[in-house]
Structures are given as structure tokens and as C-alpha cells.
Amino acid sequence: MTAPAIPTDIAPARLAREALVAFASPALQPGERPAAIARAVRAAAGDSIDLAAAYGALHGLAGVLDGLRTADDLQAAIGHRAEDARETGARLLELHGGASAPWPVLRVDMDAAGAGMRGVPRLLLRPQKAFGTIRIDALTTLCNVPPDVWEHTVGEDAVMELEFAAWRARATANGQDIAIDKEALTRRIAWLCRVSQQTVRLLGG
Numbered sequence: 001m002t003a004p005a006i007p008t009d010i011a012p013a014r015l016a017r018e019a020l021v022a023f024a025s026p027a028l029q030p031g032e033r034p035a036a037i038a039r040a041v042r043a044a045a046g047d048s049i050d051l052a053a054a055y056g057a058l059h060g061l062a063g064v065l066d067g068l069r070t071a072d073d074l075q076a077a078i079g080h081r082a083e084d085a086r087e088t089g090a091r092l093l094e095l096h097g098g099a100s101a102p103w104p105v106l107r108v109d110m111d112a113a114g115a116g117m118r119g120v121p122r123l124l125l126r127p128q129k130a131f132g133t134i135r136i137d138a139l140t141t142l143c144n145v146p147p148d149v150w151e152h153t154v155g156e157d158a159v160m161e162l163e164f165a166a167w168r169a170r171a172t173a174n175g176q177d178i179a180i181d182k183e184a185l186t187r188r189i190a191w192l193c194r195v196s197q198q199t200v201r202l203l204g205g
Contacts, residue, residue: 011068012074017155021154021159022041024192052086055092056085056086057077057089059089095195103197122177123137123168
């Protein structure tokens, strides 16, 4: 069987980035994550390198994505790291494709009437990293956020910040503030806290 070629019309850095964040796509059900990761890794690395080795190698490149100018650059960088990255890659595949228990974040809600709030509060998703909190909006704050969550990065962006950007886009459709499901958002952040923290530990952060 002929190995699939790496797309030449998509920047290698973008392909690598998509492989690194594929597990966190909000469109995926938990059982769909392993296949989504595999598709994205194959698009970035081709089929000639073991999946676990390629995934581990891509994580080793997470901080230097902008230096990958061509498909050959990406292939060479992955190939150079693949053998040493296989064991870590296998653990990352298990972590990102599995069902991790959510981190025990604490949600604190203010009473809307008592706060004089009318209408839909604007989604903020504003972290206060030194205090381990995330301000969801004017009424809701999540506490007990582990500090190393922000060290799980792709390029210059924390994976959690990429998650926030997706939720903000959803909450301001058509230029209007739209009420979001805070229960779903809290569950999502708690899960990503757990996965990001464990990812950082696996990578030796």
C-alpha cells in the first residue's frame, strides 16, 4: 500500500498544530478521539512512521512550529525525534484518546439578582493564574485550577486558551451575547485541566 503523501497545499506548521490539538476538538465524542488523533497525525507525518513515535515527536516540536517551512522540514524533524519519542507518544495517545477523570475544579456562582445583573452576562473566560482561578463571567468563577495547565502549549498558545477562544466565538455569534451551558463548559474545562496537567508531566515539564 502506498503511504499517503503529506498535503503540499497546507503549511507544515498548521498540520503539526492540528495534530497536537485534534484530541481537544469540541465536536468529538470521547470514543471518537483516537481516530481523530490518528487522522491528524497521519496528515502531518505520513504513514511511514509508527503512530506513537510520530505523536511523541510532534509534541517535541510543539515549541518550534513556526520553524517548519516545508513538508521536508516536518518529515525530517519528526524522523529525527521519532525513535526516542515512541514511549512518550504511546502514553500521550492513551491519555488524549482515553477517558480521563475531570480535575476537581470548584465552581462559585453569585446570585444574578443580588448582583444586579440583567440579561446574559458576557463570557469572559479570564484566567487569574496566580490564584488558580478562571473567571467565566461576571457571576461565575472556577477555582482550584492547577498552574501547570498553562504550560501545555502548542506554539505560543496554551491549549486551554485555544479552548477559550472556541467558546468565545460560540458565545458571540452574530455579534450578540448568547447564553452558554455553564455545566458543559465547567465539565470541559475540568477535563482539559486533567489532560493538560498530565501532558505536561509526561513531557517532563
